[in-house]
Amino acid sequence: MQEPTLFHKIVTGDIPADVVYDTENVLGFKDIHPKAPTHVLFIAKKEKDFVPSIVNLTDDTAHVPTLLIRAAQQFAIKKGIEGYKLSFNCGAQGGQEVSYLHLHFLASQAIDS
Numbered sequence: 001m002q003e004p005t006l007f008h009k010i011v012t013g014d015i016p017a018d019v020v021y022d023t024e025n026v027l028g029f030k031d032i033h034p035k036a037p038t039h040v041l042f043i044a045k046k047e048k049d050f051v052p053s054i055v056n057l058t059d060d061t062a063h064v065p066t067l068l069i070r071a072a073q074q075f076a077i078k079k080g081i082e083g084y085k086l087s088f089n090c091g092a093q094g095g096q097e098v099s100y101l102h103l104h105f106l107a108s109q110a111i112d113s
């Protein structure tokens with residue numbers, strides 16, 4: 001069985017996070033080392049949607065990146081952020097440190113909370 005990663009523990013509430021987006025399927029929280037005035041990480045909450053990385057996507061999890069991108073888009077609309085960058089680090093050699101698929105959302109516009 002998969003060892004719980006840092007982001008599993010954020011989903012279960014065992015590790016605190018600054019949550020800015022929370023729906024049935026997706027959690028968005030502020031990156032602890034922000035690289036832009038708004039830097040949010042979006043992750044899937046449900047175990048069935050867990051995949052370590054884009055590198056490991058299968059037919060069963062192919063919908064997950066879209067789930068995260070759609071959440072980022074909805075977050076931006078809600079916060080009135082008109083432009084932003086989205087990125088996935090893919091695999092250790094692609095700069096990925098946490099083995100739990102996450103979408104980086106970066107914007108030069110700051111959010112209130």
Ligand code: AMP
Pocket residue numbers: 006015017029030031032033034041088089095096097098099
């Ligand atoms: P990656 O390098 O794509 O795996 O991104 C992992 C991100 O998680 C990095 O940008 C880290 O700054 C961020 N991070 C690490 N620990 C935490 C934490 N406890 N809360 C929020 N973000 C974190």
